[in-house]
Amino acid sequence: MYIGDHPSEPTASTAPRRGPTIIDVAAAAGVSTATVSRALNGGIVSQRARERVLRAVKSLGYRPNTLARGLVTGRTGVVGVLIPDIAGPLYATMARGIEDVLHANGRSFMLMTGNRNEADESAAIELMLERQVDAFILIGSGLQHEPLEDLLRGGPPVILMEREGTAENFTTIRLANADGARLATEHLIERGHRRIAHVAGIRRAGMRRLDGYHAALDAAGLAAGPILQGDFTEEGGLAAAEALLRHDSVTAVFCANDRMALGLYHGLRARRVRVPDDVSVVGFDDLPWGAYLDPPLTTVRQSAREMGRLAAEFALAGLRGQATATDAVVPAELVVRASVRDVRPPRSPTTVHDGR
Numbered sequence: 001m002y003i004g005d006h007p008s009e010p011t012a013s014t015a016p017r018r019g020p021t022i023i024d025v026a027a028a029a030g031v032s033t034a035t036v037s038r039a040l041n042g043g044i045v046s047q048r049a050r051e052r053v054l055r056a057v058k059s060l061g062y063r064p065n066t067l068a069r070g071l072v073t074g075r076t077g078v079v080g081v082l083i084p085d086i087a088g089p090l091y092a093t094m095a096r097g098i099e100d101v102l103h104a105n106g107r108s109f110m111l112m113t114g115n116r117n118e119a120d121e122s123a124a125i126e127l128m129l130e131r132q133v134d135a136f137i138l139i140g141s142g143l144q145h146e147p148l149e150d151l152l153r154g155g156p157p158v159i160l161m162e163r164e165g166t167a168e169n170f171t172t173i174r175l176a177n178a179d180g181a182r183l184a185t186e187h188l189i190e191r192g193h194r195r196i197a198h199v200a201g202i203r204r205a206g207m208r209r210l211d212g213y214h215a216a217l218d219a220a221g222l223a224a225g226p227i228l229q230g231d232f233t234e235e236g237g238l239a240a241a242e243a244l245l246r247h248d249s250v251t252a253v254f255c256a257n258d259r260m261a262l263g264l265y266h267g268l269r270a271r272r273v274r275v276p277d278d279v280s281v282v283g284f285d286d287l288p289w290g291a292y293l294d295p296p297l298t299t300v301r302q303s304a305r306e307m308g309r310l311a312a313e314f315a316l317a318g319l320r321g322q323a324t325a326t327d328a329v330v331p332a333e334l335v336v337r338a339s340v341r342d343v344r345p346p347r348s349p350t351t352v353h354d355g356r
Contacts, residue, residue, distance in 0.1 A: 020060040028056035040064055079109045079315055080133035082124055084116050084140040089259075089287050090304050091139055094161065097308020098137060105316060107134075118143055125151050135315040137161060142203070157318025159311045162205060171314050173307055173328045177205050180300040180332025181212025184254050184282045187298070187334055189220050192344035193252040193280060196222070199230045199240040199264065201256030206232070209256045209284060226250070230260045237263020244279070245271060251279060251343060258283040258290050258299055265293060276341035286335050296337035303330060 026033045029052040038045045039053040056062070081098060083091040095111060102109055110133055114121030121143055128136065133156065140162040141148065149169065152158050158170040188196050198213050200206055210227070217224050226247050230236030237260035244250060255261040261283035268275060275281050275295060283290060286301035307330055314324045 020062045022062075022064075024060055025053065025056045025062050028060060029053045075134050075319075076132050077107045078131070078133050079107060079135045079137060079312070080125075080128035080131070081109045081111045082121065082128075082136070082138045082141065083111065083113055084142070086113050090285055090302070093304035094139055094308035094311075097305035097310075098312045099308075100305070101309050101312035101316070107316075109137075114142065116142060118147070122147065122151065129155065134319055135159070137311045137315055138163075140203075157315055159314050159318075161307060161311050171318070171324050171326055171328070173311055173314070173330065175205075175302050175307070175330050176332045177208035178212035178215065180284060180302070180334075181209035181254070181256075182216045183212075183332065183334040184284065184298075184300050185213045185216035186220075187336070188252045188254065188280060188282060188340060189216060189222065191252075191280070191340055191342045194222055195247075195249045195251055197225065197240075197244060197247065197250045197253045198227045199237060199253060199255040199260050200227055201230055201232050201260070203232075206230075206256050213254055230256060232257050232259060234259050234263035234266075236260045237265070238267040240264055241267020241271065241273075244268075244273075252281070252340070253279060254282045254284075256284055258285045258287045258297065261290075261297055261299070262293070265297075276339050280340040280343075282340060291337065293339075295339050298337045298339045299335050301333040301335050303333075306330070 022033050022036050026036045029036065029049075031049055031053060035045055035049055036053050039050045040057070045053075079098070079102060081095060083095065085091070095109075098109055110128060110131060112124040112128065114124055121141065125136070125138075129151075135157040136152065136155075137159045138148075138161065141160060143151075148158075153169070160170050160172045161174070163172055163174060185196060196213075196217065198210065200210050214224055226243070228240045228243050230240060237255060240253070240255075240260065241264050244253065253264060255264060261281055264281060265275060268279060273279055281297065283297050283299035284302070285304075286299045290297040290299050310328065310330070314328075317324045
């Protein structure tokens with residue numbers, strides 16, 4: 001409120017309310033502020049003193065100033081997590097796994113997106129460095145090794161997820177992408193399919209899955225293709241459905257991820273092509289909704305939540321100065337549902353001779 005040209009003095013009702021401080025907690029518990037600090041930060045205090053501090057914290061509604069604590073301890077209790085985009089359901093599941101472990105250890109995370117753009121990714125990492133995160137978990141980073149080293153050399157522990165190959169000074173966690181794609185393609189071959197198309201993905205993961213597709217076909221003496229380029233989105237699968245109409249000999253399709261498989265389902269259905277009666281489909285990732293498609297999608301499971309938990313455990317181990325694996329490869333698993341038709345010719349009955 002203003003009277004004339006002069007601001008009014010703040011009244012009791014308008015003045016900002018001061019929250020309880022560590023001094024208030026110490027007074028209520030009958031201990032020193034140093035004892036309060038040790039009790040709240042895992043230091044050595046007697047059980048009786050700790051209980052008194054915790055009772056005082058609860059009764060006063062005290063909230064520790066994590067920024068101030070970070071300035072003293074050099075730790076903020078926050079892990080920086082970078083994902084390629086906010087729309088990818090796989091990344092949300094990985095973040096959930098990271099949260100599982102960090103929450104159980106009294107920590108939290110700061111989530112940012114790189115928008116699949118190197119400049120945006122670098123800016124996000126710079127911002128998290130300014131916020132003094134304790135460790136980094138970078139999922140699907142598109143930055144080359146040298147720029148990453150320049151940004152993070154001598155900094156907090158760094159865990160790279162969804163990244164092929166090893167990285168000096170960083171811990172990497174990756175899925176066995178080529179092995180998973182090989183399993184998917186072999187499943188189609190074992191069901192009698194000989195003309196198997198592939199909706200390929202982009203980036204490193206897509207390249208490794210293409211390698212696994214080729215490996216399975218080469219081992220079976222089969223020709224590859226057609227290979228249709230996708231972009232890991234539903235739209236890429238829709239476009240592939242239209243392109244497949246020009247290849248009427250194809251009986252099965254391996255998609256480099258489930259999102260493209262979903263788009264393929266819709267595109268085929270719009271053209272009155274039935275899954276699996278006319279075309280069999282296998283995906284990759286095992287996103288939760290795959291089991292509820294019609295028909296349920298056969299796919300390769302990527303244990304995204306478990307990978308997130310592993311990344312968080314490695315980050316915490318790094319903060320404790322413990323050695324971790326420099327390159328952890330998570331095995332892929334084929335999940336067989338109802339989207340693949342068995343086209344093998346029926347076996348002729350065995351003739352039994354009675355010797356007469």
